[in-house]
Amino acid sequence: MSNKYRHDAKSFVYKVEEEAELLAFLLKVMSNRSRNSVKSILARGQVTVDDHLETKYNYPLYPGQTVKILKNKAAIKESVLIGMSIQYEDDDIIVINKEAGLLSIATAKEKKSTAHHQLMEYVRNEDPENRIFVVHRLDKDTSGVMLFAKNEQAKKTLQNNWNTVVKERTYVALVEGKVTEEKGYMKSWLRESKTHLVYSSHTPNDGLLAVTRYSLIQANQDFSLLELQLETGRKNQIRVHMQDLGHPVVGDKKYGSKENPIRRLGLHAKVLAFTHPTTGKVLSFEADVPKSFFAKSK
Structure with a gap:
């Protein structure tokens, strides 16, 4: 469904390969996390799609888009500003x-x-x-x-x-x-x-x-x-x-x-x-x- 194609100290970056809703996509690429944990990452504003912040579970994704997830440690650091x-x-x-x-x-x-x-x-x-x-x-x-x-x-x-x-x-x-x-x-x-x-x-x-x-x-x-x-x-x-x-x-x-x-x-x-x-x-x-x-x- 997706490949992580790069990551840095602060973020994981994924390329969308097929249509999906955002929450379903995140649950697949973050399969080691619980549903509640993934939902809270989304709710806290740690996810951007292409060049905008997105918090909606049912936001539709399309092939070619880029999804970026700010890592928890980076988000918790007070110096990191989201969005x-x-x-x-x-x-x-x-x-x-x-x-x-x-x-x-x-x-x-x-x-x-x-x-x-x-x-x-x-x-x-x-x-x-x-x-x-x-x-x-x-x-x-x-x-x-x-x-x-x-x-x-x-x-x-x-x-x-x-x-x-x-x-x-x-x-x-x-x-x-x-x-x-x-x-x-x-x-x-x-x-x-x-x-x-x-x-x-x-x-x-x-x-x-x-x-x-x-x-x-x-x-x-x-x-x-x-x-x-x-x-x-x-x-x-x-x-x-x-x-x-x-x-x-x-x-x-x-x-x-x-x-x-x-x-x-x-x-x-x-x-x-x-x-x-x-x-x-x-x-x-x-x-x-x-x-x-x-x-x-x-």
Whole structure:
């Protein structure tokens, strides 16, 4: 059914050879473990499929996918962060690369399996008084660069001046259909319904102004890969603007997507450049675009 084709100090990596549900696959490749032990490995977020964290027992696997299992010892070590990695850290900020599938912050249902909670535990290992402050968010199913503050002052400086502090916010989106324009510009006013669906109004000042610029990286008949520059950072902005364009983000059922060949949301925060809240220097961070985005739009 599968072969372990490599492993390192932290992970076992397997290649999927035939269709299966994730739990069944794990039970086969980890046949020396009990069902409960395998279920808890899955529930703790130690399993990634291709480039995203997955906890669902019945998640469907297909030939060619890669399943990575973080070893228990590595997961137990406090320095190991699940579903994310630290790109940069100093006394004021932490920049991470978040995988798709990891919540940025707690929800009513989930308190611990979040980037914020893990970073809080991480900084409290050094000093129990340490804290982490949320500056901005990425949707659970969006991957890429994310910034947190390590003290109240840094948080206030970043949040209160977000539009001037941020020098570049570049996303990459895999969208449905063939986009023919090489470049484009979207402008609308975003409103949110009672059911938390964000939608565009083209009446000036009827909601929050949202501006997105896009350029085409590559496309085939079915899918297009776009680079997007955000001039405003509104909730679900890219997802709504891509729906308005007639090319919804792959895997985004909420905003019109009909297909999900990559089995995740086709949205990735590629670059975040900003002025450091204390030093005033401009820092820029980049997270590699998932390979599946390129493969589907070739």
